[in-house]
Amino acid sequence: MARGLIANAVSDRDGTALPTETTGNATDNHYFNNTGRTKLLVRNSGASGRLVTIYVSRTVAGQSVTPITKTVAAGATEVFGPYPVSDFGSVVNVDVAHAELMLRTID
Numbered sequence: 127m128a129r130g131l132i133a134n135a136v137s138d139r140d141g142t143a144l145p146t147e148t149t150g151n152a153t154d155n156h157y158f159n160n161t162g163r164t165k166l167l168v169r170n171s172g173a174s175g176r177l178v179t180i181y182v183s184r185t186v187a188g189q190s191v192t193p194i195t196k197t198v199a200a201g202a203t204e205v206f207g208p209y210p211v212s213d214f215g216s217v218v219n220v221d222v223a224h225a226e227l228m229l230r231t232i233d
Contacts, residue, residue, distance in 0.1 A: 129219060132158040132166070134231040142232075150176075150227035156220045158231045164218075165207035165232055170198040172226030179222075180206060183215035198227060 133145035147169065148156065158164060170176050175197045182191040191213075198204050209218055220229065 127154045129155050129157045132156050132220065132229045132231050134158060134164070134233065136233045144232065145230045147228035147230050150222035150225050150229060152222050152224055155222065156229060157217050158220065160209050160211060160214055160216050160218045161233050162211045163208050163233050165205050166209075166218075166220065167203060167205050167230050167232065168198050169203040169228040170200055170226055171228055172224065173200050174226075175199050176227050177223040178206075178220065178227060180209075180214075181219040181221075182213055183218075184213045193221075 130148065130151055132148045135142050135145040158166065166180065168178050178196055178198055180194040182193060184191055196206065
């Protein structure tokens with residue numbers, strides 16, 4: 127199956143509700159549309175640390191760049207980004223290790 131889109135919200139001075147979380151899917155994984163200002167919010171609803179992997183679309187001398195892999199601690203919420211379009215592209219692929227990771231993005 128295809129990767130699933132992570133819900134996004136655009137913030138403004140009047141305040142913005144965060145989008146509904148997208149439940150992690152470790153089989154099909156995810157992507158988000160990237161403006162260069164986009165931040166990825168990852169909440170771990172589980173009792174163990176879980177991995178999230180963020181892919182870099184840029185290549186160096188024709189070689190792929192190693193993806194960014196981070197562990198989100200049990201019960202923690204972490205914010206990752208922003209992601210320069212020149213390095214990550216306008217669409218960023220994200221893999222999760224477990225459905226306990228809840229995802230959303232904000233610009």
